[in-house]
Amino acid sequence: MKPLRRFLDNIKPHFEKGGKFEKLHSTFDAFETFLFVPDKVTTQGSHIRDYIDMKRTMSLVVISLIPALLFGMWNVGYQHYLATGQEGTTLELFWEGFKLVLPIVVVSYVTGLAIEFAFAQIRGHEVNEGFLVSGMLIPLVLPVDVPLWMVAVATAFAVIIGKEVFGGTGMNILNPALTARAFLFFAYPAYMSGNQVWTHGLMEGEGIVDGFSGATPLSMAAEGNVGNIPPVSDMFFGFIPGSIGETSVVAVAIGAVILLFTGVGSWRIMLSTFVGGLVMGLILNLFAVNPFMEIPAWEHLIMGGFAFGAVFMATDPVTAARTKKGKYIYGFLIGLLAILIRVVNPAYPEGVMLAILLMNVFAPLIDHYVVESNINKRLKRAEVKAA
Numbered sequence: 001m002k003p004l005r006r007f008l009d010n011i012k013p014h015f016e017k018g019g020k021f022e023k024l025h026s027t028f029d030a031f032e033t034f035l036f037v038p039d040k041v042t043t044q045g046s047h048i049r050d051y052i053d054m055k056r057t058m059s060l061v062v063i064s065l066i067p068a069l070l071f072g073m074w075n076v077g078y079q080h081y082l083a084t085g086q087e088g089t090t091l092e093l094f095w096e097g098f099k100l101v102l103p104i105v106v107v108s109y110v111t112g113l114a115i116e117f118a119f120a121q122i123r124g125h126e127v128n129e130g131f132l133v134s135g136m137l138i139p140l141v142l143p144v145d146v147p148l149w150m151v152a153v154a155t156a157f158a159v160i161i162g163k164e165v166f167g168g169t170g171m172n173i174l175n176p177a178l179t180a181r182a183f184l185f186f187a188y189p190a191y192m193s194g195n196q197v198w199t200h201g202l203m204e205g206e207g208i209v210d211g212f213s214g215a216t217p218l219s220m221a222a223e224g225n226v227g228n229i230p231p232v233s234d235m236f237f238g239f240i241p242g243s244i245g246e247t248s249v250v251a252v253a254i255g256a257v258i259l260l261f262t263g264v265g266s267w268r269i270m271l272s273t274f275v276g277g278l279v280m281g282l283i284l285n286l287f288a289v290n291p292f293m294e295i296p297a298w299e300h301l302i303m304g305g306f307a308f309g310a311v312f313m314a315t316d317p318v319t320a321a322r323t324k325k326g327k328y329i330y331g332f333l334i335g336l337l338a339i340l341i342r343v344v345n346p347a348y349p350e351g352v353m354l355a356i357l358l359m360n361v362f363a364p365l366i367d368h369y370v371v372e373s374n375i376n377k378r379l380k381r382a383e384v385k386a387a
Contacts, residue, residue: 073097130169137177140245198241276335309352
């Protein structure tokens with residue numbers, strides 16, 4: 001790495017104030033700090049300097065998403081071969097999915113990073129690292145047949161309207177990846193709902209085996225076809241149609257272990273989200289008036305994007321609650337609302353996205369009341385001691 005360090009040191013003066021490329025200082029700084037930990041030190045006051053910064057944190061989250069990405073690529077190929085009645089090796093299935101998923105990932109990163117760099121240059125700020133994660137999350141929550149131009153438009157909307165207008169990374173109130181998905185769902189519902197969008201080739205209808213619908217377990221349940229829901233093992237391992245990275249609970253669990261082991265993800269939010277979903281599932285079981293409400297509560301936790309949302313979306317440190325007690329409340333309400341929306345609203349069987357976005361808005365309010373409660377308790381203790 002020493003030759004690379006020397007090379008960067010040699011060209012660095014050109015990007016500093018007075019250099020030929022001073023206007024590209026933010027761009028150069030982004031690449032330099034991505035390769036090497038910044039050597040900046042504080043000059044005023046006392047500060048605690050941690051061994052990990054935001055760039056390293058975001059990199060760990062991206063690493064935790066790799067299992068879901070790789071399995072998603074394989075499952076895209078698997079569903080396509082299944083729909084067309086073909087047989088193939090594991091490598092052939094993965095290659096088929098790789099060719100379809102990689103362009104979506106590339107478009108997401110190119111569009112989002114271009115906007116991030118542009119805003120950094122205009123403001124004269126450093127490039128924020130938050131999009132390292134958002135750029136990967138956006139493709140994973142989309143169907144495989146979404147047009148690439150829609151991916152670009154949704155990414156631009158998420159970065160500009162969902163984040164930059166609030167001041168950039170650390171200031172946004174809504175999860176950027178879910179903002180992109182919500183934009184597509186309401187702007188282009190034909191490409192984000194129904195059975196044909198989840199398996200490549202169904203929208204064209206060419207060479208599709210008779211009887212293959214491409215329906216997800218949630219869409220089957222919403223239509224009352226509970227008896228046709230895939231086996232629990234298929235839903236757990238992810239051998240079902242769905243968004244690119246959301247189908248496999250196993251892959252999500254591997255990512256959760258990485259986040260928890262490294263201390264990046266909040267176990268309080270993850271745990272309370274699953275508890276909230278389980279509680280609402282049990283309540284619906286008690287008052288079951290349709291087949292969807294009769295589904296065992298624990299099965300809701302492995303259906304659709306619930307597990308993915310609980311692990312990777314709800315735990316976003318920027319848009320989630322920040323107090324310890326607030327995290328429990330925040331996660332519990334997400335799980336509660338996600339299952340409620342999923343079952344009560346048959347037109348929108350996947351309620352995780354709306355539940356998380358709704359609680360993103362209320363997270364500051366939850367923290368406010370938690371802090372106020374703590375202050376009041378301390379004031380009461382002080383009054384008792386004074387008396």
